[in-house]
Amino acid sequence: MGALMATVWGRRAVWLMGTLIGVGLALGAGHFMPGRPAIALGVVGVVLALGVTVAEPAMIPLMAMPLLLVVKRVGGTGLDLSVSDAALGVATVTALVFAPRPFSATFRNLLWLSAIYQFAILFTVVANPYASGVVEWAHSWLLVAGALVVGWTVGRSGHARAGLTLVVLTALLLALSTIMQGVVQYSHGEFHEVYTRWPYEMQKNFVGTVLAFAAVVLYARPSWMGWRKGWSVAVFTILIVALLMTQSRQAIVGLAFGLLVILLRGNAHRRRSKAVVLLAVPALVFVATTVRDQVRSGNGFNSANQRITWFQDTVAYWMTSPWVGHGLRYWYRPGEPRFQPPNAEIEMLATAGIVGLIGFLVLIAACLALLWRIEPEYGTLAVAVVLGKVVQGQFDLFWSAVQVSIPFVIAGICLGALELHRQDGTLLWLQRATDLTVPERVSMALPDGGLEGS
Numbered sequence: 001m002g003a004l005m006a007t008v009w010g011r012r013a014v015w016l017m018g019t020l021i022g023v024g025l026a027l028g029a030g031h032f033m034p035g036r037p038a039i040a041l042g043v044v045g046v047v048l049a050l051g052v053t054v055a056e057p058a059m060i061p062l063m064a065m066p067l068l069l070v071v072k073r074v075g076g077t078g079l080d081l082s083v084s085d086a087a088l089g090v091a092t093v094t095a096l097v098f099a100p101r102p103f104s105a106t107f108r109n110l111l112w113l114s115a116i117y118q119f120a121i122l123f124t125v126v127a128n129p130y131a132s133g134v135v136e137w138a139h140s141w142l143l144v145a146g147a148l149v150v151g152w153t154v155g156r157s158g159h160a161r162a163g164l165t166l167v168v169l170t171a172l173l174l175a176l177s178t179i180m181q182g183v184v185q186y187s188h189g190e191f192h193e194v195y196t197r198w199p200y201e202m203q204k205n206f207v208g209t210v211l212a213f214a215a216v217v218l219y220a221r222p223s224w225m226g227w228r229k230g231w232s233v234a235v236f237t238i239l240i241v242a243l244l245m246t247q248s249r250q251a252i253v254g255l256a257f258g259l260l261v262i263l264l265r266g267n268a269h270r271r272r273s274k275a276v277v278l279l280a281v282p283a284l285v286f287v288a289t290t291v292r293d294q295v296r297s298g299n300g301f302n303s304a305n306q307r308i309t310w311f312q313d314t315v316a317y318w319m320t321s322p323w324v325g326h327g328l329r330y331w332y333r334p335g336e337p338r339f340q341p342p343n344a345e346i347e348m349l350a351t352a353g354i355v356g357l358i359g360f361l362v363l364i365a366a367c368l369a370l371l372w373r374i375e376p377e378y379g380t381l382a383v384a385v386v387l388g389k390v391v392q393g394q395f396d397l398f399w400s401a402v403q404v405s406i407p408f409v410i411a412g413i414c415l416g417a418l419e420l421h422r423q424d425g426t427l428l429w430l431q432r433a434t435d436l437t438v439p440e441r442v443s444m445a446l447p448d449g450g451l452e453g454s
Helices: 008-032 037-055 059-063 083-098 105-127 131-156 160-187 204-220 229-246 249-265 275-296 303-318 344-373 376-392 405-424 426-434 438-443
Strands: none
Touching: 059 083, 059 131, 059 160, 083 131, 105 131, 105 344, 105 405, 131 160, 131 405, 160 204, 160 229, 160 405, 204 229, 204 249, 204 376, 204 405, 229 249, 249 275, 249 376, 275 303, 303 344, 344 376, 344 405, 376 405
16 A cells, blocks of 8 residues: 555555545435434544545544453344454554554564464364355454454554553453452452452453453553653552452463563663552462362362362363364354363364464464564563463463454554664664663753654
8 A cells, every 4th residue: 555655656546546435325314314313423533534544544443442442242133243353353444554664573474373373273264164164264364364454453553552552441441340359349248259340241351361461561651652650550450459359360371471571671771660569469379279279179160169170071072083173163053162261272273173283383382482583672562462362362262352452552562662763763762761770861952753762
């Protein structure tokens, strides 16, 4: 698209195409308005979206950021998808057309890794031909490659700060809702886990994982994000309190690993509170203790023993088709086990077999290695959120909306921001600023439109 717009005839062709599409949509809206106003309003929305995209190509991906955290199902007969998937799909289509190019070498390699994974799980789609498997094959591409492209578009277009801020603020709303509900629940003497019910009912592990992602972003707080320390600490504290109220053990463990990466790899001149580690240790001990107690309780229906049973049943089921598995989302088919395995690798074995598991391990390991190699000011956050999701996925569902897409969206934002700052010279200023002492950075003049160094 960029090469096309660089020529006079290319710009004329794009404008002519846009005019024809606009006229066609306008006529369609006029045709449907009397009898089908909902369709007409949808057409009008498409027209407005096209206009916004022409003015700012990253606007739709940026506006999709809060919606990516909404797991509520939408649709009617023949259509059942989450708001997050719908928003990610629209944003991906827009980003594929208007994403700033050229892609960086690291970003291209990540897209190739996604393609390798898609090829690896294609064997199970062919061996187990049914509709939900084909849909999930495309869905897995959307959650990884689509999310990366959306994040890249936001970051490379200069909206990295706004993109991360929208993710954090949306998580903050969930945290406040969880805390308020928890206070009411605790006032009645009920100290069990809090299931957030506003603005709609959400599973505690989903809420906990989303809060953990946002907390990792704030603890990393890269200088190009532009958040001051005071605000970051305040919002981080709210997120942690809400996360503890959900009692999502998987999210707590994933968060601990993410924070550890940031603490160990963070810039030596940027102070981060070590008290987080002191809090993480007892939290991990609490998780281990509760799991041990549940296993020893003899109650076969608590969460720990139920997972052990699911693991055993899934491994036995996988052994009947070890190489290509039983198909993606086989648990939706009649006569098949009716549960999704709560472990990333076991799920891959059961759904896509040994071939799919190898593709998955290559995707994750190479992705973490590539992100680790880029500048820490950008790569540390990307590694922390992706690793946190991988760790969380050892104890819970891995392939699910939001919980997969958000880490890769954040990774894409980091890569896009890195490439933008390389191109405009801001990266050199950032590297210089992070090497200065605090007084030197305070006295250092910010460039026009620059970023805060605190």
